[in-house]
Amino acid sequence: MNEIPTSAKPAVSAAWLRGFTRALPIVMGYIPIGFAYGVLAQQAGLSLLNTLAMSTLVYAGSSQLIAAGLFAAAAPALSIVATTFIVNLRHMLFSAALSPYLKGWRKWELAVFAYELTDESFALHSVEFPRGASSKIEAGALNLTAQVSWIFGTWLGAVVGGRIDDVRPLALDYTLPAMFIVLLVMQIKRRLEIIIAILTGILAAALTLSGMGQWSVILATLVGATAGVALEQASGTRAKKKEAARKQTARREASRRRATREHAAQTRAAQKRAAHEPTAQRLIADEQAAQNLARRSEHAPADPKVGETISGPTA
Secondary structure, three states, X not given: OOOOOHHHXXXXXXXXXXXXXXXXXXXHHHHHHHHHHHHHHHHOOOOHHHHHHHHHHHOOHHHHHHHHHHHHOOOOHHHHHHXXXXXOOHHXXXXXXXXXXXXXXXXXXXXXXXXXXXXXXXXXXXXXXXXOOOOHHHHHHHHHHHHHHHHHHHHHHHHHHHHOOOOHHHOHHHHHHHHHHHHHXXXXXXXXXXXXXXXXXXXXXXXXXXXXOOHHHHHHHHHHHHHHHHHHHHHHHHHHHHHHHHHHHHHHHHHHHHHHHHHHHHHHHHHHHHHHHHHHHHHHHHHHHHHHHHHHHHHOOOOHHXXXXXXXXXX
C-alpha cells in the first residue's frame, strides 16, 4: 500500500476530524438506539456474539429491531430475511440519489461506502455531496464513526440486557424519530423543502394507518421525492422567467439612461454653439460693413462745391 506523503497528512487528519465531527448527531442517536436493540436481542435469545455480528454485518437499525422481534416470536428464517429485505429497499433510493457524486470512486470504495450507508448518513451525505464539500476520507470517517457508535451501543445493551425487562419506560423507542427530526431540520433551508417534508410525513402516517406497514415509508418517499422534483423544476422555471424579465428590464433601463445622457450631451453642445454664434455673426457683419464702406468710398465722385470753396472766385 502506498504511503501518504508527509505534506498530505495534515489534510488527511483534518478530513478525518471533519467526518468525525459531522457524525456526532448520528452518534447521539445511535448509541441509545443500539442499546435498545442490544436489550431486545438479548431478550429474544440471541447470544452476545450474534447480537454484535448482526450490528457489524447487517448494520440496519430498523431491520435489526424488527428481526429481534421476529426472533423472539420464533418466526421462520425466510420470513425474517424477506421482511428485512423489504424494509431495506429504501437503500436503493439512497444509493441511486448519491451515485452521480461517486463516479470517480473505485469499486471497492463504492462497496465499502454502500456497506456503511444508512438513513442518517445518507441525510448528511445528500447535503454535502452536491456542494462538493465532502471528500472520500471525510465520507468514510463519517460512516465509520456512525457504525462504531452503533456497535458500541449494541454492546452496552447486550451486556446489561438481562437486567432490563422493558426498554419502553426509558423512552428509547423515541430516540430514532427524534434523531430523524434533527437530521431533517438540519437539511431544510427553503419553504419548498418544508412543504415537501410535511406532505411526505402526512402521507407516510396515512399509509401506515391504512395498513400499508413498512411499504408506507417507501411509497411516501417516492411520492414526496417525485413531488419535490416536479415543484423544484416548476420553481426553477419561474425563477428563470423572473430572472430573464429582470435582465430585460435592466437592459431597457440602461438603454434609457444612455439615451438620456446622450441627449443631455447634445443639448449642452448645442447651447455652447448658440452662445458663441451671436458674437461671431456680429464680427462678420461688422467686417462686411467696413468692407462695403471702403468700396463705396473708393468709387464715389468728388463734390465740386468742395473745390470752389477752397480756390475762391477768380477775377
